[in-house]
Amino acid sequence: xxxxxxxxxxxxxxxxxxxxxxxxxxxxxxxxxxxxxxxxxxxxxxxxxxxxxxxxxxxxxxxxxxxxxxxxxxxxxxxxxxxxxxxxxxxxxxxxxxxxxxxxxxxxxxxxxxxxxxxxxxxxxxxxxxxxxxxxxxxxxxxxxxxxxxxxxxxxxxxxxxxxxxxxxxxxxxxxxxxxxxxxxxxxxxxxxxxxxxxxxxxxxxxxxxxxxxxxxxxxxxxxxxxxx
Numbered sequence: 001x002x003x004x005x006x007x008x009x010x011x012x013x014x015x016x017x018x019x020x021x022x023x024x025x026x027x028x029x030x031x032x033x034x035x036x037x038x039x040x041x042x043x044x045x046x047x048x049x050x051x052x053x054x055x056x057x058x059x060x061x062x063x064x065x066x067x068x069x070x071x072x073x074x075x076x077x078x079x080x081x082x083x084x085x086x087x088x089x090x091x092x093x094x095x096x097x098x099x100x101x102x103x104x105x106x107x108x109x110x111x112x113x114x115x116x117x118x119x120x121x122x123x124x125x126x127x128x129x130x131x132x133x134x135x136x137x138x139x140x141x142x143x144x145x146x147x148x149x150x151x152x153x154x155x156x157x158x159x160x161x162x163x164x165x166x167x168x169x170x171x172x173x174x175x176x177x178x179x180x181x182x183x184x185x186x187x188x189x190x191x192x193x194x195x196x197x198x199x200x201x202x203x204x205x206x207x208x209x210x211x212x213x214x215x216x217x218x219x220x221x222x223x224x225x226x227x228x229x
Contacts (some may be wrong), residue, residue, distance in 0.1 A: 003195040003224045004031040004215070006121075008072060009055070010039035011048040021058075023197070023208065027215045029155035031197065032224045033058060035069035037107045041071050045110060052114050059116060064224055066143070067111060067118040068105035093127035101135050108139065119225060120144055126163075143225050150192065150228045152181055159228050162187055164214055165196035166207055178210055188218055192227045 024031045033055065045052060059065050069091040076123040084174045092100055104121065111118050120143030121136050128146060136144055136153035144151040149159045164181045167173035187193065195214055201207045 001222050001227055002188050002218050002220065003196065003222055003227055004029045004218075005034055005066070006031045007122075007161070007196055007198045008039065009033045009035045009068070010043050010072075011045070011051045012039045012043045012219065013199035014051060016202040019202040019208070020197045020199075020211075023202075023212055023215060023216045026212070027219060027221075029215065029221045030062045032064040032120075034066045035111060035116065036068050036072045036124075037070050037110045037120070039071065040073045046114060056115050065106070065111065065114050065116045065121045067107045067121045068125040068222065070107045073125045076107060090123070090127035092123035092126040092129060092132055093125070095129060097131040097135065100129065100132065102225070104135060104139065113152075115132045123176065143228060145194070150194075150224075152228045157228055159192055160217045161192040161194055162228060163196055164188075165194075165198065166201050166210060168198075168200040168204070168207060181210065181214055185214055185217055193218070194224075195226070 004024055006017060006024075019033070035045070036053065049206060055065070072089055072091055074088050074091050074094065081219060091103075095103070100193055108118060121141050122145045123132060126145060126147040133153045137156075141153050142155075142219065144153055145161070147163055148160065149158050151158050160183060164184060165206075166181065167177040195218060197211055201211050
C-alpha cells in the first residue's frame with residue numbers, strides 16, 4: 001500500500017504546489033494536501049480566497065485535506081528536534097499541551113470555516129509531543145503520522161510505515177536522502193509506504209526528476225487513511 005502527500009500547502013508555495021500536483025497527475029495519484037493555516041505567521045490562509053477555492057476544488061475531486069500544524073514554525077525547544085530533525089520547524093515537538101491544543105483547535109476551525117474540514121493531523125517535521133495523539137483522539141481524528149508509523153488516534157491503531165522523502169537543506173542531506181530513497185523504493189512492495197513531496201523538491205530539475213522517478217515506480221496509490229485501516 002502506498003500513498004502520496006504534498007507537505008507545507010500554503011499560499012507561500014503556490015507555484016511549487018502546482019508543480020507537485022502536476023507530477024502526481026502524470027501517474028494518476030491524488031495526493032493528500034497537508035495544509036498549514038498560517039505558514040510562519042505570515043501567510044494566513046483566510047486572506048487568500050483564490051488559493052482556498054483551489055484547495056476546495058481539489059478536496060471535492062478526492063484529495064484528502066490534512067491539518068499540518070498551525071504555523072509550521074517553532075519558537076524554541078530541543079536542539080535535536082529544531083536543529084537536527086528540522087530547521088526550526090518542528091512546531092509540535094516541544095509545545096505545552098495547552099498551547100498545542102489551542103493551535104489544533106484554531107487550525108481545525110479555520111479549515112472548517114473555509115470549507116476544508118481536515119481528515120487528519122500531521123505534525124510538522126513528523127515530530128510530536130506525547131500529548132498530541134491523545135488530544136487528536138478526543139477531537140475525533142482518524143489519521144496521524146510520525147516518521148516511523150501511521151496512527152488512527154481514535155481507535156489506537158498503529159502501523160509501521162516507510163517514508164520516502166527528500167531533504168534539500170544542505171548538499172549532504174540532499175545526496176544522502178536521494179541515496180536512501182533509491183535504495184528503499186523496492187520496499188514499497190512489502191511495506192506500507194508514504195511518498196512525501198515538499199515545496200523544496202520542486203525548485204530544482206534534479207529533485208523534480210527524482211520525485212517523478214519514485215512516483216513512476218509506485219503505481220496503485222491509496223488514500224492516507226487506508227494505510228492505517
